[in-house]
Amino acid sequence: MEKTDVLIVGGSAAGLMAGLTVKRRYPEKKVTIMRKASKTPVPCGIPYIYGTLKAVEKNNMPDEGFIKQGLQLNTLAVESIDRGNKTADLADGTRIAYDKLILATGSYPAMPPIPGMQTGNVFGIKKEPEYLQNIQKALESSRHVVVIGGGFIGVEMAEQIAKMAQAGSHDEPVNISLIEMLPNCLMMACEQEFCIDAERELSEMGINVMTNAQVQAIQGNGKVTGVQLASGETIPADAVVVGIGVTPNIDLARQIGLEADPRMGIKVDAYMRTDDPDIFAAGDCAAKFSFFDGQPTGIRLASVAASEGMIAASNLYHPLRKCMGAVGAFGTTVGNSSIGAAGLTTKAADAADIPYVVGEAVFPNRHPGSLPGCVANMKAKLLFSRDTGKIIGGHVRGGESTADMVNIVAAAIQGGLTAEELATMQYATHPLLTASPLGYHVMLAAENASVKMSDNRPSQQ
Amino acid sequence: MEKTDVLIVGGSAAGLMAGLTVKRRYPEKKVTIMRKASKTPVPCGIPYIYGTLKAVEKNNMPDEGFIKQGLQLNTLAVESIDRGNKTADLADGTRIAYDKLILATGSYPAMPPIPGMQTGNVFGIKKEPEYLQNIQKALESSRHVVVIGGGFIGVEMAEQIAKMAQAGSHDEPVNISLIEMLPNCLMMACEQEFCIDAERELSEMGINVMTNAQVQAIQGNGKVTGVQLASGETIPADAVVVGIGVTPNIDLARQIGLEADPRMGIKVDAYMRTDDPDIFAAGDCAAKFSFFDGQPTGIRLASVAASEGMIAASNLYHPLRKCMGAVGAFGTTVGNSSIGAAGLTTKAADAADIPYVVGEAVFPNRHPGSLPGCVANMKAKLLFSRDTGKIIGGHVRGGESTADMVNIVAAAIQGGLTAEELATMQYATHPLLTASPLGYHVMLAAENASVKMSDNRPSQQ
Numbered sequence: 001m002e003k004t005d006v007l008i009v010g011g012s013a014a015g016l017m018a019g020l021t022v023k024r025r026y027p028e029k030k031v032t033i034m035r036k037a038s039k040t041p042v043p044c045g046i047p048y049i050y051g052t053l054k055a056v057e058k059n060n061m062p063d064e065g066f067i068k069q070g071l072q073l074n075t076l077a078v079e080s081i082d083r084g085n086k087t088a089d090l091a092d093g094t095r096i097a098y099d100k101l102i103l104a105t106g107s108y109p110a111m112p113p114i115p116g117m118q119t120g121n122v123f124g125i126k127k128e129p130e131y132l133q134n135i136q137k138a139l140e141s142s143r144h145v146v147v148i149g150g151g152f153i154g155v156e157m158a159e160q161i162a163k164m165a166q167a168g169s170h171d172e173p174v175n176i177s178l179i180e181m182l183p184n185c186l187m188m189a190c191e192q193e194f195c196i197d198a199e200r201e202l203s204e205m206g207i208n209v210m211t212n213a214q215v216q217a218i219q220g221n222g223k224v225t226g227v228q229l230a231s232g233e234t235i236p237a238d239a240v241v242v243g244i245g246v247t248p249n250i251d252l253a254r255q256i257g258l259e260a261d262p263r264m265g266i267k268v269d270a271y272m273r274t275d276d277p278d279i280f281a282a283g284d285c286a287a288k289f290s291f292f293d294g295q296p297t298g299i300r301l302a303s304v305a306a307s308e309g310m311i312a313a314s315n316l317y318h319p320l321r322k323c324m325g326a327v328g329a330f331g332t333t334v335g336n337s338s339i340g341a342a343g344l345t346t347k348a349a350d351a352a353d354i355p356y357v358v359g360e361a362v363f364p365n366r367h368p369g370s371l372p373g374c375v376a377n378m379k380a381k382l383l384f385s386r387d388t389g390k391i392i393g394g395h396v397r398g399g400e401s402t403a404d405m406v407n408i409v410a411a412a413i414q415g416g417l418t419a420e421e422l423a424t425m426q427y428a429t430h431p432l433l434t435a436s437p438l439g440y441h442v443m444l445a446a447e448n449a450s451v452k453m454s455d456n457r458p459s460q461q
Numbered sequence: 462m463e464k465t466d467v468l469i470v471g472g473s474a475a476g477l478m479a480g481l482t483v484k485r486r487y488p489e490k491k492v493t494i495m496r497k498a499s500k501t502p503v504p505c506g507i508p509y510i511y512g513t514l515k516a517v518e519k520n521n522m523p524d525e526g527f528i529k530q531g532l533q534l535n536t537l538a539v540e541s542i543d544r545g546n547k548t549a550d551l552a553d554g555t556r557i558a559y560d561k562l563i564l565a566t567g568s569y570p571a572m573p574p575i576p577g578m579q580t581g582n583v584f585g586i587k588k589e590p591e592y593l594q595n596i597q598k599a600l601e602s603s604r605h606v607v608v609i610g611g612g613f614i615g616v617e618m619a620e621q622i623a624k625m626a627q628a629g630s631h632d633e634p635v636n637i638s639l640i641e642m643l644p645n646c647l648m649m650a651c652e653q654e655f656c657i658d659a660e661r662e663l664s665e666m667g668i669n670v671m672t673n674a675q676v677q678a679i680q681g682n683g684k685v686t687g688v689q690l691a692s693g694e695t696i697p698a699d700a701v702v703v704g705i706g707v708t709p710n711i712d713l714a715r716q717i718g719l720e721a722d723p724r725m726g727i728k729v730d731a732y733m734r735t736d737d738p739d740i741f742a743a744g745d746c747a748a749k750f751s752f753f754d755g756q757p758t759g760i761r762l763a764s765v766a767a768s769e770g771m772i773a774a775s776n777l778y779h780p781l782r783k784c785m786g787a788v789g790a791f792g793t794t795v796g797n798s799s800i801g802a803a804g805l806t807t808k809a810a811d812a813a814d815i816p817y818v819v820g821e822a823v824f825p826n827r828h829p830g831s832l833p834g835c836v837a838n839m840k841a842k843l844l845f846s847r848d849t850g851k852i853i854g855g856h857v858r859g860g861e862s863t864a865d866m867v868n869i870v871a872a873a874i875q876g877g878l879t880a881e882e883l884a885t886m887q888y889a890t891h892p893l894l895t896a897s898p899l900g901y902h903v904m905l906a907a908e909n910a911s912v913k914m915s916d917n918r919p920s921q922q
């Protein structure tokens with residue numbers, strides 16, 4: 001019987017990061033990653049297959065790097081696990097013994113419980129190269145495309161389908177509609193003014209953005225013909241892409257008797273341990289709690305998965321590292337703009353009953369502003385706890401460095417830095433790379449918040 | 462007699478930031494900024510006048526924003542100050558009374574003490590639009606240009622003169638030489654491998670990079686003809702640009718009896734107060750101490766100046782904010798690459814006797830790496846104190862977001878974050894904007910350092 005030290009079920013962000021972490025910390029351990037798909041698509045890269053990369057295979061992570069770092073990659077499915085004997089049975093009938101097991105089984109695309117979801121040319125966004133290829137074929141032959149869900153994946157898909165059409169994939173114009181139930185796209189993750197900016201970018205690309213719109217049924221006999229809304233309106237559709245979120249894949253965990261909630265995921269503690277001392281879970285399949293209040297949260301991002309994978313792997317033999325909870329840090333591009341955000345929005349802070357102070361800064365992202373490629377109105381909006389002065393959230397909108405810049409905010413949140421500290425810090429600036437030292441966005445927004453919180457009297461320190 | 466609440470002498474980074482800070486905190490105060498030049502050039506933008514902006518006036522900060530925020534801008538020179546009566550006499554004979562005074566008189570370009578420095582077409586880099594125009598004229602009519610000094614300003618000047626020539630400013634090819642005394646360019650600020658990368662970029666642009674080379678004399682009668690090196694070699698030159706650093710401008714401070722060192726600058730405490738309780742100093746003219754060991758330092762950057770200006774202004778009426786000392790955070794571009802760095806280099810840590818651990822990461826700055834515009838080998842190198850685990854320095858080399866990314870490092874240094882914390886944090890990632898969540902440079906380099914420091918045993922926390 002084959003033996004491995006660490007068996008990891010799942011080969012996306014959490015599983016790969018877990019494997020790499022084991023090899024960094026314990027180079028002598030044998031690490032086997034079970035991955036059903038022949039290749040791992042970059043999960044966040046899926047929308048970019050259609051407009052930017054123009055080929056499914058360009059979005060696959062190359063295996064060479066992982067193999068070079070000593071990981072064993074195995075594409076057989078795990079059929080069952082014997083926790084008592086610590087063995088796994090694979091799809092070809094072979095059995096593999098493990099010492100430690102990490103479940104990184106990921107998630108399924110969530111599908112709305114409405115009639116017609118099984119109609120042809122209605123797609124979820126599965127992380128499977130062959131399925132993604134089918135989406136591409138359907139899009140190429142469709143004149144009316146409807147995207148259901150205005151969160152990140154939906155917005156990115158709609159934007160990329162528009163780019164695909166702009167690049168001449170079709171002889172005739174393509175009608176693209178994006179349908180969102182809430183008053184704004186991206187509303188679960190972004191401040192409203194940033195959502196409205198994103199919607200404007202989408203509209204300027206010719207996308208029909210429909211908010212406050214609920215899908216009631218998919219129409220069509222065999223192949224989709226339209227999407228019927230609660231308002232009674234029907235949007236013609238030759239293809240429908242659904243991006244309304246994900247559901248944790250707890251199938252294997254349940255099968256082997258681990259505690260897991262269909263909505264929240266596999267139960268883990270802050271060390272990513274399940275109830276079985278030799279079994280860990282990380283990534284989309286694992287339950288999450290919020291960094292801010294410790295409450296359960298549905299934040300499922302590749303960055304959270306990677307962090308959890310690293311933490312789980314670090315704790316296999318001793319509890320070394322604790323998970324701080326999901327912060328929610330991300331970036332995206334929409335049309336000619338990009339957005340980065342981390343932590344709480346004003347809406348989320350209100351919901352969590354955390355009193356806050358907002359600081360904002362609008363400043364060119366190059367200096368002088370006459371430099372070619374300068375984004376004149378790059379914007380930061382930061383949130384600080386009124387009680388502690390610590391930063392609890394932030395958005396940056398503008399040039400290509402929004403995500404890297406918002407990672408200053410992400411690090412500051414996780415490091416517990418205050419408005420006062422972020423205002424008086426020194427930041428690297430350069431004419432061709434950043435805002436001016438007078439207007440570096442994080443600094444200036446923090447200073448504006450600090451002024452609001454200050455009574456200009458001597459500090460007690 | 463005219464009266465102002467806050468009189469600021471100097472209208473560059475420190476002075477303007479001080480003025481803006483006063484108006485943010487005390488909107489009712491009258492703030493007057495004395496600035497000799499008709500316009501304020503972006504100080505870090507000066508090299509970009511020649512190759513990128515192609516005009517001196519494009520590098521000026523627009524005054525409108527400052528005026529709109531309530532600052533009074535005055536272009537008369539301050540001739541003298543009466544500290545007892547708290548008045549300043551201006552070049553036109555008028556007198557202005559102040560309540561608080563901030564000296565932000567900046568610095569002069571340092572010139573080497575060698576024969577021939579007064580020869581025609583030998584230029585320092587003064588922050589004066591007319592002088593900068595004269596440099597441009599001289600460069601346009603020169604076939605042999607020598608830049609003395611391979612620090613930031615020298616490297617940037619050489620690079621921009623090469624771009625200017627590439628863009629067709631000259632009928633004949635231009636010979637550009639960059640002369641540096643030390644074994645590498647940028648050596649005071651950067652890790653050696655990053656210096657070597659920068660030198661390669663310069664060489665690929667056709668610049669003759671001469672390191673370990675000392676200038677002995679400027680040759681020429683009336684107008685420069687050559688630069689003579691200690692080796693005996695003479696480099697032909699029609700124009701020479703000197704960028705070897707700056708000397709604090711302490712003229713006014715000395716004239717009014719404040720303690721000031723010609724090399725270190727005006728004596729200030731951590732609240733940016735001079736010996737006179739109503740006079741503050743900030744920016745290049747003020748003495749600096751290191752964030753790391755409190756020792757005097759020569760780090761003079763616009764970002765340090767802006768931070769000090771903010772701190773001085775915050776402390777005018779009460780000691781509100783302390784200066785943490787100069788961290789040294791900066792970015793620059795060289796040819797097709799860019800570098801960001803913050804804090805100590807390995808060399809500086811050795812000199813300060815701080816034991817350290819290095820963590821490195823080389824990873825594409827987009828994911829998948831097949832995306833257009835991806836820099837495949839973006840690199841981060843981070844330094845952590847072996848004793849405390851805290852980050853003390855870091856470099857990032859690669860795409861356009863190096864400076865913003867190194868500001869995660871800058872904030873982490875100033876916030877006292879550890880390798881362990883930076884490794885397990887969640888960072889925003891996105892295919893078109895950042896590295897993959899498996900390879901986000903700051904995270905991965907911190908993790909690599911953390912592994913080196915860890916014995917994989919349970920933490921004591």
